[in-house]
Structures are given as C-alpha cells and as structure tokens.
Amino acid sequence: MTEFTPLASLAGGALIGLSAVLLMAFEGRIAGISGIAGRLLPPYEDAGFRSRLAFVIGLIAAPLAYGFATGAPVTQTVSSNVAMMVAAGLLVGFGSVYGNGCTSGHGVCGLSRLSARSLVATIVFMATAFFTVFVTRHVL
Amino acid sequence: MSILINLVIGLLFGVGLVISGMSDPAKVLNFLDVFGTWDPSLAFVMGGAVIVAFIGYRFVLKRDKPLLADRFHLPTRTDIDSRILIGPAIFGIGWGLGGFCPGPALTALSLGAIGTLxxxxxxxxxxxxxxxxxxLPQPRRA
Structure with missing residues (x-):
C-alpha cells in the first residue's frame, strides 16, 4: 500500500508543468526526459549537449536538494530484483526513445499541446503498463 | 547562461517528481494496479502538470521566439506510424515491470537503491x- 496523496501530487505535478513551461520559454524545447537524456548519447545531431547535461544533473540532484531544504528524507521502495530491473530499464529506454517520448514528453507536454500523436502514445503506454501490472500481480 | 537555466529547470522538474511521490516506483505501480492496492495519486500529478503546461504554453508560444534560442522546436509530425504504437507499447511494459519511467529513474539515482542502479x-x-x-536510413514510405 502507498498513501493516496492528492494535494502533494497535484502540487508536485504543477511544478513539473511549470518546469515544462520554463524550458519552452527559455529554450523553446519540449521537456521530455527520454528526449533530453537520449540525446546525451550518440549519434549527436545538434549543439546543446551541455545544456541537456545540466538539466539531467539538476534532475539527479533534486532529492538531495529537497532533503537538504526540508530535512525530510525521500522515501521509496524499489524492487531489488536486479534481472527484472535490467529488463525493465532496457524496455523503458528503448521504447521511450523509439516512440519519441515518455510520460513527460508525450504525457505532459504532448497532451498540453493537444497532440494527437502524443494522445495515442499515452493511451498505448498506459494500456500496456496497466496490463503488465495486472499480469505480474494478479496472474503470475 | 543556458547551462545554469537548464540546471535550475531540471532541479525544479526533479523536485516536482519528489513532492508528487513519483520518484517512488511503489506509488507508480500502485496507480497501475487498479484491481489491487490502487493509489490514484499519479492521475493528480498528470492533471496538475497538464493544467499548468496547457495554460503556460498558450502564453509562451504567443512570443516570436524563446528567450535563449532562435526558434521554438516543436514536433511537427501528426501521422500515426508504427513507431508511435510500438515504442510506447514497449515502454509501457518496462514501466509496469519496474515502476520507473525515465525522469523518476534519474531522480531516484542519488538515493542509491540497487534496483535503480x-x-x-x-x-x-x-x-x-x-x-x-x-x-539508420528509414524504409521509404509507400
């Protein structure tokens, strides 16, 4: 069980949205994490490597900054099944870049732009994710 | 300047993930477990993010160009090809297995869990x- 946190989740979501708006305002780019992280890997097609790296460093530093500012430790429960997490990582990395976006690029930015492609992508990844959890938790 | 701005925006994004609870894969997996220990929080994260971005984009995209770049880089494709179906389908399976999508996985890195590593x-x-x-060269479309 995890606690249902509507207000914190709404507030955190609003911050994510604000971050997406700021990236568009300053850089004119979609705040899609698979796009930003994926373009740190070859083949390189444009400049902007250092800016993307800075974004990812900010992302990685966030729990430390949050913990430092609030004094509250960030809690989480991550599976320690290494083989499954490697498989999950491969699928997430490949699928998100192959499909040009993940939860942030298609889910947040794409839906906000009323993009039909992103709506299709979001419905598809939600469907396969719901199905996967159903199978792993209730069938297997 | 661009580097500092990107660092701050990335930090903001990550703090948003932490506050919303999305850096915890258990919360994501419980959202996906409608027939079990369902936790609807993720819908509120998406809702909050989409509302702010929907409104914010209206204002930002009225400008001629971004503050630090020559033009807006917006996706222009509207066709539904196989990649927009296959990619998200594969991504969703991995997301359902691990409870991590790319942003939260990177944000969780500094917490050092073996699964994240x-x-x-x-x-x-x-x-x-x-x-x-x-x-690779893409096959020519019919």
Whole structure:
C-alpha cells in the first residue's frame, strides 16, 4: 500500500508543468526526459549537449536538494530484483526513445499541446503498463 | 547562461517528481494496479502538470521566439506510424515491470537503491539502441 496523496501530487505535478513551461520559454524545447537524456548519447545531431547535461544533473540532484531544504528524507521502495530491473530499464529506454517520448514528453507536454500523436502514445503506454501490472500481480 | 537555466529547470522538474511521490516506483505501480492496492495519486500529478503546461504554453508560444534560442522546436509530425504504437507499447511494459519511467529513474539515482542502479544503465543502453536504429536510413514510405 502507498498513501493516496492528492494535494502533494497535484502540487508536485504543477511544478513539473511549470518546469515544462520554463524550458519552452527559455529554450523553446519540449521537456521530455527520454528526449533530453537520449540525446546525451550518440549519434549527436545538434549543439546543446551541455545544456541537456545540466538539466539531467539538476534532475539527479533534486532529492538531495529537497532533503537538504526540508530535512525530510525521500522515501521509496524499489524492487531489488536486479534481472527484472535490467529488463525493465532496457524496455523503458528503448521504447521511450523509439516512440519519441515518455510520460513527460508525450504525457505532459504532448497532451498540453493537444497532440494527437502524443494522445495515442499515452493511451498505448498506459494500456500496456496497466496490463503488465495486472499480469505480474494478479496472474503470475 | 543556458547551462545554469537548464540546471535550475531540471532541479525544479526533479523536485516536482519528489513532492508528487513519483520518484517512488511503489506509488507508480500502485496507480497501475487498479484491481489491487490502487493509489490514484499519479492521475493528480498528470492533471496538475497538464493544467499548468496547457495554460503556460498558450502564453509562451504567443512570443516570436524563446528567450535563449532562435526558434521554438516543436514536433511537427501528426501521422500515426508504427513507431508511435510500438515504442510506447514497449515502454509501457518496462514501466509496469519496474515502476520507473525515465525522469523518476534519474531522480531516484542519488538515493542509491540497487534496483535503480540496475535500471538506469540498462535504460541508457536501451535509449542508445533506439537512437542507433533511428540513425539508420528509414524504409521509404509507400
């Protein structure tokens, strides 16, 4: 069980949205994490490597900054099944870049732009994710 | 300047993930478990993010160009090809297995869980693989 946190989740979501708006305002780019992280890997097609790296460093530093500012430790429960997490990582990395976006690029930015492609992508990844959890938790 | 701005915006994004609870894969997996220990929080994260971005984009995209770049880089494609179905389908399976999508996985890195340390390098390899395929000449469309 995890606690249902509507207000914190709404507030955190609003911050994510604000971050997406700021990236568009300053850089004119979609705040899609698979796009930003994926373009740190070859083949390189444009400049902007250092800016993307800075974004990812900010992302990685966030729990430390949050913990430092609030004094509250960030809690989480991550599976320690290494083989499954490697498989999950491969699928997430490949699928998100192959499909040009993940939860942030298609889910947040794409839906906000009323993009039909992103709506299709979001419905598809939600469907396969719901199905996967159903199978792993209730069938297997 | 661009580097500092990107650092701050990335930090803001990550803090948003932490406050919303999305850096915890258990919360994501419980959202996906409608027939079990359902936790609807993720819908509120998406809702909050989409409302702010929907309104914010209206104002920002009225401008001629971004503050630090010559033009807005917006996706222009509208066709539904096989990649927009296959990619998200594969991504969703991985997301349902591990409870991590790319943003939360990177944000969780500094917390040092063994599962995260296994997931992130694999994710980067997967991304690299998809980028290499993307760099190959694409079959001509009929």
């Amino acid at each position: 296994a997931f992130v390098p694999a994710m980067l390899i997967g991304m690299w693989g998809a980028r290499m395929i993307g760099a």
